[in-house]
Amino acid sequence: TETTIDTQQDAKPFSFKLLKTDGMARRGEITTPHGKVRTPAFMPVGTQATVKAMYPQQVRDLGADVVLGNTYHLMLRPTAERIAKLGGLHKFMGWDHTILTDSGGFQVMSLSGLRKMTEEGVTFSSHHDGSKHFMSPERSVEIQGLLGSDIQMQLDECIALPAERDEVDRAMQLSLRWAERSRAQFEKMGGPQKGQGLYGIVQGGDVPDLRIESAQRLGELPMEGYSVGGLAVGEPQAVMLKMLEITTPAMPKDKPRYLMGVGTPEDILESVARGIDQFDCVMPTRAGRHGLAYTRFGKVNLKNARHAEDPRPLDELSNCEATSKYSRAYLHHLVRVNEGLAAMLLTWNNLAYYQYLMQGIRDAIDEGRFEEFRQKTKEDWARGDI
Numbered sequence: 122t123e124t125t126i127d128t129q130q131d132a133k134p135f136s137f138k139l140l141k142t143d144g145m146a147r148r149g150e151i152t153t154p155h156g157k158v159r160t161p162a163f164m165p166v167g168t169q170a171t172v173k174a175m176y177p178q179q180v181r182d183l184g185a186d187v188v189l190g191n192t193y194h195l196m197l198r199p200t201a202e203r204i205a206k207l208g209g210l211h212k213f214m215g216w217d218h219t220i221l222t223d224s225g226g227f228q229v230m231s232l233s234g235l236r237k238m239t240e241e242g243v244t245f246s247s248h249h250d251g252s253k254h255f256m257s258p259e260r261s262v263e264i265q266g267l268l269g270s271d272i273q274m275q276l277d278e279c280i281a282l283p284a285e286r287d288e289v290d291r292a293m294q295l296s297l298r299w300a301e302r303s304r305a306q307f308e309k310m311g312g313p314q315k316g317q318g319l320y321g322i323v324q325g326g327d328v329p330d331l332r333i334e335s336a337q338r339l340g341e342l343p344m345e346g347y348s349v350g351g352l353a354v355g356e357p358q359a360v361m362l363k364m365l366e367i368t369t370p371a372m373p374k375d376k377p378r379y380l381m382g383v384g385t386p387e388d389i390l391e392s393v394a395r396g397i398d399q400f401d402c403v404m405p406t407r408a409g410r411h412g413l414a415y416t417r418f419g420k421v422n423l424k425n426a427r428h429a430e431d432p433r434p435l436d437e438l439s440n441c442e443a444t445s446k447y448s449r450a451y452l453h454h455l456v457r458v459n460e461g462l463a464a465m466l467l468t469w470n471n472l473a474y475y476q477y478l479m480q481g482i483r484d485a486i487d488e489g490r491f492e493e494f495r496q497k498t499k500e501d502w503a504r505g506d507i
């Protein structure tokens with residue numbers, strides 16, 4: 122049977138419109154085969170073809186235009202070939218909007234039993250059953266194409282910080298060579314004609330001249346967007362923000378910029394102020410499964426006994442039911458007895474807050490008042506829990 126992948130021949134081209142800037146903050150809109158993405162955008166993580174503890178429609182109703190799928194996990198279970206046979210990832214998971222997939226490199230480095238790393242690619246053993254797998258720039262793009270991903274990532278090598286300069290340089294140069302091979306495979310598979318996008322990933326660790334070299338040489342390749350990789354790998358927030366101040370000005374202005382793996386609400390606010398358009402992070406979903414709620418006034422740890430008899434909801438002004446309809450006492454109870462509903466309600470609350478923050482950021486840039494919004498939001502967080 123025809124899969125969704127084939128029917129996207131000669132779709133509308135992938136595009137990014139830069140609608141407004143306010144300082145370094147940018148307001149834009151990406152068009153993909155599955156709709157529009159309002160930027161700055163937060164992309165909930167849907168690692169194994171689901172945003173954990175959420176229905177797809179809930180995720181959509183909160184305002185998400187795009188969810189993220191992990192290539193490493195999906196290639197192991199259920200495999201990309203099986204998802205393609207079933208019509209692609211959109212159909213498989215019931216998400217009819219944009220999907221961004223990562224290339225697998227990050228999980229291979231962090232999760233798998235890395236066996237061998239050569240110019241050709243990486244050989245690794247699955248963290249499930251030890252089975253052997255090979256990932257090259259070409260195989261990674263092939264897998265993302267089989268999934269029917271709208272926004273695909275090159276295979277890169279992300280190294281942990283701190284690291285020696287020559288190690289940072291080696292990984293950055295390899296990633297640049299892998300960017301070219303990823304691009305060749307993407308074009309061989311007709312990605313541009315399907316309206317899909319492939320992003321290059323800027324590396325260079327915390328070394329300013331290597332960051333600039335990576336961004337400039339990557340910018341010479343015809344990518345639909347560019348990610349800032351190699352950050353949020355354990356470095357202090359100040360180092361991450363400093364590297365953004367060096368890197369984004371060296372990236373193409375007319376293409377989306379995606380800061381991978383970031384971050385807390387404050388990381389996002391500060392990174393938008395330094396020219397970033399797209400974000401993904403497991404924080405809101407993972408924290409929700411561990412009893413932690415994000416609100417307009419900072420974080421609330423529902424495990425804490427101080428909530429045991431608090432009849433107030435997390436935030437009665439929120440239009441999210443999880444946030445305005447349930448008492449803290451009830452949420453505390455659910456967390457303490459480890460009920461499944463705790464993860465569902467707190468994940469719902471956290472994603473609702475993240476999308477509320479992104480909408481506030483987009484509106485503030487539209488109205489030329491981002492700096493004021495940033496200061497006010499940080500004051501509200503500092504005031505602490507209501």
Ligand SMILES: CNc1nc2cc3nc(NC)[nH]c3cc2c(=O)[nH]1
Binds near residue numbers: 224225226278351383
């Ligand atoms: C897919 N390639 C790729 N993914 C990443 C995911 C990340 N996630 C974080 N913090 C949670 N940092 C990251 C860096 C990279 C990176 O440099 N490359």
